[in-house]
Amino acid sequence: MRARSALFDVYGGHLRQRGGAATIAALVRLLEPLGFTSPAVRTAVSRTVRQGWLRPVRLPAGPGYALTARAERRLDEAAARIYRTRPSTWDGQWHVVLLAAPPARDERERIASSLRLLGYGPLTATTWVAPRPSTELADLLDAEQVAAHTFLAQHEGDDVELAARAWDLDTLARDYSDFVAEWRPVMSAVDGSAAAPAFAASQRLLHAWRKFLFRDPGLPARLLPPDWPGLVAAEFFDRETSRLAPAVTRFVTECLSGD
Structure with missing residues (x-):
């Protein structure tokens, strides 16, 4: 885990719901259980500001950093898929880019x-599809200065075959099974009685789970192979996240109130 990724996870998983801002001192305290030093956190913050994800703000406790509108959209999009807050229905139309x-x-x-x-x-190299439009697509195309045509369309062929062509579902299924096998013993060793270790374990689990965002588009059940292991992996992630939530919330509150 890099400091910048950990910073995004903290903002997305905790600070977004608490106003989306924190002092640099609070950020240092939050990332300390993950092994990051104060200089590493400050460097990650500076880099993230330059990239347009954070902006300097004046907070009651002193100088801090808040999410930009672009970052809020990115984190909201990620959260909808990490925690599956978006309706899982699908109208049969693909968003084509x-x-x-x-x-x-x-x-x-x-x-x-x-x-x-x-x-x-x-x-193909120039044709991309998704089961639903992304609210971030326009920002991406604008930032990359890439012109594109986008539209919704129904596929006249087999949608299951189209999904299997666009995503490597066999490998993804194996990796979901491996995720549970790897992380089950790790998380079972964390009892949640100590706030800082619980926070660290929860963040490391989130970091590992978040990697699936690059590979799993959140396809509807009817497009997935039977006995999809992603469901078991999601249930495991939700259960462990909920189990440690009281200790994690306590730790975040302590860090934010320590200024």
Whole structure:
């Protein structure tokens, strides 16, 4: 886990619901159980500000940093998929993105990673599909200065085959099973009695779970293979997150009130 990723997880998982701002001292305290020093946190904050995700603000306890509107949209989109707060219904239409031209070689992987994060899968180098539009797509295309045509359409063929073409569901299924097998013994060793260790364990679990955002678009059940292991993995993540929530909330409150 890098300091910048941990910073995003803290803002998205905790600070977004508490006004989306914190002093640098509070951020240092929050990331300390994850092994990050004060200079590492300050460097991550500065880099995140330069990238347009955080902005300096004046808080009652002193100088701090708040989420930008762009960051709020990114974190809300991520939270809807991490915690599955969005309705799971699907109307049978795909959101199609046709890039006007193939991205240059040095831009290709960056744009592809961003599109995957938003839930899109590739059919060709310039054609991407998702089961629903992303509210962040316009920001992405504008930031990358990429022209594209977007529209909703129904697929005249087999939607299950289309999903299997756009996403490697077999590998994703194995990785979901591996996630549970790896993290079950790790989380069973955390009893939640101590706030800081509970917070650290919860954040590390979230960091591992969040990696699936780049690979799982949240397909409706009818497009997934039977006995989809992603459901078991999601139930495990929810159960462990809820179990440690009281201790985690206590730790975050202590860190934010310590200024």
